[in-house]
Amino acid sequence: MVRHARARCHFPLAPRKWPPAPAARIVGYMEINLLVLDVGNTRLGVGVFVGGELEFVKRLSHDDKDQWPAVIREAWGKIEGHEEPAIAGASVNPAAMEALEHVVNQITAHKVDWVGREIDLPVRVLTEPPAETGVDRVVNVAAAYEQLGKACVVVSAGTAITVDCCNDKGDFLGGAIAPGATMMLDALHEKTAKLPKVDLAIPQGVFGRSTPEAIRQGVYFGVRGMVKELVENYATELGFWPDLIATGGDAARLFEGWELVHAISPDLTLYGIALAYTNHHIKHGDE
Numbered sequence: 001m002v003r004h005a006r007a008r009c010h011f012p013l014a015p016r017k018w019p020p021a022p023a024a025r026i027v028g029y030m031e032i033n034l035l036v037l038d039v040g041n042t043r044l045g046v047g048v049f050v051g052g053e054l055e056f057v058k059r060l061s062h063d064d065k066d067q068w069p070a071v072i073r074e075a076w077g078k079i080e081g082h083e084e085p086a087i088a089g090a091s092v093n094p095a096a097m098e099a100l101e102h103v104v105n106q107i108t109a110h111k112v113d114w115v116g117r118e119i120d121l122p123v124r125v126l127t128e129p130p131a132e133t134g135v136d137r138v139v140n141v142a143a144a145y146e147q148l149g150k151a152c153v154v155v156s157a158g159t160a161i162t163v164d165c166c167n168d169k170g171d172f173l174g175g176a177i178a179p180g181a182t183m184m185l186d187a188l189h190e191k192t193a194k195l196p197k198v199d200l201a202i203p204q205g206v207f208g209r210s211t212p213e214a215i216r217q218g219v220y221f222g223v224r225g226m227v228k229e230l231v232e233n234y235a236t237e238l239g240f241w242p243d244l245i246a247t248g249g250d251a252a253r254l255f256e257g258w259e260l261v262h263a264i265s266p267d268l269t270l271y272g273i274a275l276a277y278t279n280h281h282i283k284h285g286d287e
Contacts, residue, residue: 032278033082035075037089037104037112038269039097040136041159043249046071047270048078054274057267059249062096068103076108088277090115090135090269115139115276120283122276125172137164138172139272144245144265145170146275151238154268155227157248157255159183163230165242176230181250184219200253223254231260 031052038045048056056078058071079085087104089112091097101112113119116135122142127133140154145166156162157180164175179187181200189197198212200219208214227244235241246255247268255261265271 032274033079033085034274034277035072035079035085035087035108036270036273036277037087037091037100038136038273039089039091039093039100041093044068044096044100045270046075047267047274048075049274050079050082054267054270057270062093065099068100069107072104072107080108086110086277087112088115088119088273089113090139090273090276092134092136113277115273119276119280122272122279123166123170123172127172127174133172133174134162136269136272137162137175139276140164140245140247140268141166141172141272142170143268143272143275144243146271148243148245151240151242152262153231153234153242153244155244155246155248155251155255155261156269157181157223157246157250161223161226161248163227165234165238167238176226178223178226181219181223181254184222185215188215188219200250202253220254224258224260227255228260 032049033051034049036047036049038047042062044060044062046056046058046060047054056075058075060067060071076085087108087110089097089100091114097114104110104112115121116131121130121135121138123138123145125133125138137156140156141152141164144152144154151166151168153163153165159180160183161178161180162175165173167173185198185200188195195215196212198215201216203213203216203220208217231242231244243262244260245268246261246264247266251264251266255264
């Protein structure tokens with residue numbers, strides 16, 4: 001245990017473009033043609049890697065399932081005529097995952113290989129038990145580690161907020177899970193008699209001079225304070241300040257311009273799924 005590590009830790013530089021320019025190809029030595037599916041709690045992310053480059057991204061709410069066939073057809077069309085097209089996914093939503101598999105199979109006549117099921121996890125997972133750790137959390141950390149090559153932290157701000165860490169070997173150490181910002185806002189409205197429903201937005205000024213602005217101040221800076229405290233704890237354990245990468249649907253609104261965040265990567269999960277697929281096939285060949 002490193003004592004007084006917080007006093008020696010420095011915040012990283014302001015956010016930069018992510019991934020770095022030469023790293024747009026997730027794995028340069030394997031030019032995959034891959035349709036990637038990120039099945040979250042409330043939305044579906046669809047990405048297409050053509051020759052190893054991420055060239056197509058779309059996101060849909062699960063309320064718009066009627067649009068799934070059109071989006072899958074459009075995405076598949078970008079790699080259908082290429083060498084060895086494939087489909088890989090990661091899911092934290094079993095019901096949506098099953099429905100999506102049916103749509104994908106109907107349109108492409110291909111099956112989906114899922115990370116954690118047909119595809120090995122891309123890093124060693126040190127949680128207990130590893131199988132119960134959300135696969136999205138694991139692939140996010142793996143993708144960040146692939147680019148940074150050192151211990152790092154990923155905060156994913158969506159339906160829930162997760163703040164996860166890996167060591168210098170890339171091992172997934174664990175992290176923290178909290179309600180997402182929208183969930184917090186909804187709970188304040190639904191569980192109280194008079195507090196209004198408020199949308200997530202960057203608060204104005206220092207003092208919330210109306211009830212909606214006071215709610216935004218509490219949630220916005222509450223999330224940032226939680227993330228800062230967690231990263232400080234991780235830094236104390238690691239003995240140095242790890243770079244922090246932010247992703248998820250609310251990441252830009254919550255973390256844009258914050259000195260604590262090294263970079264914001266909205267497509268981090270898509271890269272992580274592609275990385276898991278690539279590493280699995282390099283390891284196992286055509287098994």
